[in-house]
Amino acid sequence: MAGPGRLLRVIGRRLGPRGTALTVLAALLLVMVAPLVLLPAVRCEVFGIGCHRGTFPAPAPRPLGDRTRPLSPLQVATQGRYVALGDSYSSGEGGYSIAADRDPANRCHRTSASYYHAVAKAYPFARGSEFWACAGSTSGQVLRGKSGEPPQVGRVDTGTSLVTISIGGNDLGFSKVLVGCVVRLPWSDKCTEQGPEIANRMAYLRRSLTTVLEQITTRAPYARVIVLGYPRMFSETKGSAFDNLSVSDQRWLNGQGYTLNELIRQISQEADQRIATSGRQGSVEFIDVYSAFAGHEIGSRDPYINKLDVNLGALAAEPRSFHPTIAGYRRLGELVVAQIKEGPGRAINQYR
Secondary structure, X not given: OOOHHHHHHHHHHHHHHHHHHHHHHHHHHHHHHHHHHXXXXXXXXXXXXXXXXXXXXXXXXXXXHHHOOEOOHHXXXXXXXXXXXXXXXXXXXXXXXXXXXXXXXXXXXXXXXXXXXXXXXXXXXXXXXXXXXXXXXXXXXXXXXXXXXXXXXXXXXXXXXXXXXXXXXOOOOHHHHHHHHHOOOOOOOOOHHHHHHXXXXXXXHHHHHHHHHHHHHHXXXXXXXXXXXXXXXXXXXXXXXOOOOOHXXXXXXXXXXXXXXXXXXXXXXXXXXXXXXXXOOOEEEEEOOOOOOOOOOOOOOOOOEOOOOEEOOOOEEOOOOOOEOHHHHHHHHHHHHHHHHHOOOOOOOOEO
């Protein structure tokens, strides 16, 4: 293919003397315009071609040899935006300290005590943080939306570098299970009779939580996704004076909570294994908080869980019942902050 200079000489010879002026003018235009056209930014802005619609952060080529410098888990987590998703254990239900925490307009019951605030303050996230956890959410509602809000999974994107989420308790109807254990005739088996129904719900949760994590990691492929379990609520050795539960009931409820935690752990580990084996750049990490409130269960001198609180006028349990206290959320925040720094215990495929 003829170069620009050769092309101008041919035009000049064919047009003769009359083409000299045109040749000079064409040369000037070529000198002025060509560099601009060759600039990618100009081509994109002016001509609409050559535009790179890359996502954040764009997958960087892996440096070779001694230049390979993997990002630390903390760097991976803080290079973009932090988004908090989940149910009431993430929204902060039960941890009320200011008037806004109880505002009826606060339909998702996001409170000032949620562990989200401890995480947002602990580290400087390059793109800030967002708080979208919504009390009462099931895994399906994380996908579809709740309380007039859009789906929580739609809150994450390629600019998200950290996601925290607790989910699954409402899929099992754990509040209903607790009520079934408390509101019953003494010494009846109504509490433990709920076992088969819980088992069926756990089978459903296996599928639905897997879908939730797949959606999050697809929308936010560079993010570390931290999944929290649930803390043990009751003592294993002494009953509470605030409800209708025997020590045996408490142990049974704790056992259901333990099984739920192990299921969430397994689903999270499977999701992370799929990411690791495919060489993708994110992670899914599980925080085991089952024993985090040991010595601070319901009925202890310094409980991290709110006891049953009944609204006698409505004959219903208050929303804060069986949810963490301010001290409980502070403890959860400590565990999340530590996990962010510690990482998933494996290499994350992101580099400087």
